[in-house]
Amino acid sequence: MNQKPLAQKSTKTLTRRDVVLKINSEIKITQQEASEALSIILDSISDCLADGGHVEFRDFGVFEIVTRKSRIGRNPNKPEDVVVIPARKVVKFKPGKRLRKIVSEDSDS
Numbered sequence: 177m178n179q180k181p182l183a184q185k186s187t188k189t190l191t192r193r194d195v196v197l198k199i200n201s202e203i204k205i206t207q208q209e210a211s212e213a214l215s216i217i218l219d220s221i222s223d224c225l226a227d228g229g230h231v232e233f234r235d236f237g238v239f240e241i242v243t244r245k246s247r248i249g250r251n252p253n254k255p256e257d258v259v260v261i262p263a264r265k266v267v268k269f270k271p272g273k274r275l276r277k278i279v280s281e282d283s284d285s
């Protein structure tokens with residue numbers, strides 16, 4: 177199976193529509209079915225992360241929830257004003273081996 181990245185050497189943004197069209201052309205299902213499949217996948221990822229889990233796609237990467245510590249910030253217009261930035265949960269993505277290799281090869285050219 178020939179595995180190529182979806183967007184090769186391009187500064188273009190890959191949109192949901194682009195992915196739906198790629199699925200449609202690669203596995204010959206309707207755009208509606210491809211859109212529904214993509215929605216199910218994205219909902220599954222979101223639900224897992226919302227429940228505190230992590231999502232792992234071998235060789236692509238891992239999505240996980242991490243908590244950013246609270247910290248002190250400053251208003252750039254009034255540096256004397258101290259603002260407390262509260263702790264919050266954020267999604268962290270750690271790229272997998274294959275993705276790191278693809279990105280690294282693209283930057284070498």
